[in-house]
Amino acid sequence: MCEEPSEGVCPTCSSEQVIKNGSTHNGKPKHQCKSCGRQFVINPTNSPVSAETKHLIDRLLLERISLRGIARVTQVSWSWLQDYVSQKLARTPRQVTVSVKLSGKLIIECDELWSFVDSKKNGVDIWLAIDRNSRKIVGCFVGDRTRKSARNLWASLPEVYQQCAFVYTDFWQAYNTVSPHKRPKAVGKETGLTNHIERLNNTFRQRVSRLVRDSLSFSKKLHNHIGAVWYFIHGYNAELDMI
Structure with a gap:
């Protein structure tokens, strides 16, 4: 038995041949x-x-507010917001673009920030490199704590940093094989030579809800986790450009 056409007109082709088709x-x-x-x-x-x-x-995604909170504030549907954010994070570039003024010695500080995806058993390390003078994030890699991840962090740096920058790190041994030109200088926290990167780690914890300790906001998929990290990096660097 065929359904009779219901009242209404198609918003696309203006046809009146419209039938009922379930419910929302x-x-x-x-x-x-x-x-x-x-x-x-x-x-x-x-x-x-x-x-x-x-x-x-887009601006709220750069602050420490959950997706549920963003949906409540902006009064959009939860399903729409999930799709919108997933598409935006997937399109976020996974590389930093910086313009360096060679007015002095290039110095970068490197460190790792622990996080997890879906479960705390699935630990994921965020490797970061920051330019000491500009305070901009110039390198990042999301992976494990192996030498391979350290080398991937180095590969993420713009070429001028790979060729010219002097590197300060902690004593994690994976850094020993990072630079093909010279070994990074490992220093302790008491020296103050890695203060900027350690402060940056705290900024990540304070502003990226997925990285807040003991929070209900966490990534369930690795590609979204990586996208959220890079999205914040580009937003953070853009804020420094405005200063």
Whole structure:
């Protein structure tokens, strides 16, 4: 038995050959156009998310607020926000672009920041390198605590840093094979020579909700975790450009 066309007009092709086609999660009847196949709801209560709201979401992603919190603040649906954020993180570049003014000696500080994905049993280390003079993040790699990850951190640096920069690190032995030109100088916290990178680690903990200790906000997928780290890096560097 065929369904009779329901009242309404297709918003895509203006055809009146529209039939009922189930209902939404909140009980509103869905319709489908027999001419073009478009599925829609008559008189929908949810309007398209505006460019202003998307811009606000982009800024809120740089602060310590969960996705649930962002959905409440911006009054967008949870499912829409998940899709929007996942697509944005997937498009985020995994490399830093910096313009260096060679006015003095290039010095970088390196350190690792522990995090996890889905479960604390799945530890993930965020390797970071910061320019001591500009305070910008110039390198990053998300992986384990092996020498391979240390080399990947080095490979993420812009070429000028690989060729010219002097490196300060902690005593983690993986750094010994990082630089092909000279071994990084391992120093203790008491020297103050890695203060900037250690302060940066604290900034990550304070502003990226996925990295807050004892928090319900955490990544369930590694690619989203990596994307969130890089998204913050680009936002952090952009803020320094505005100073």
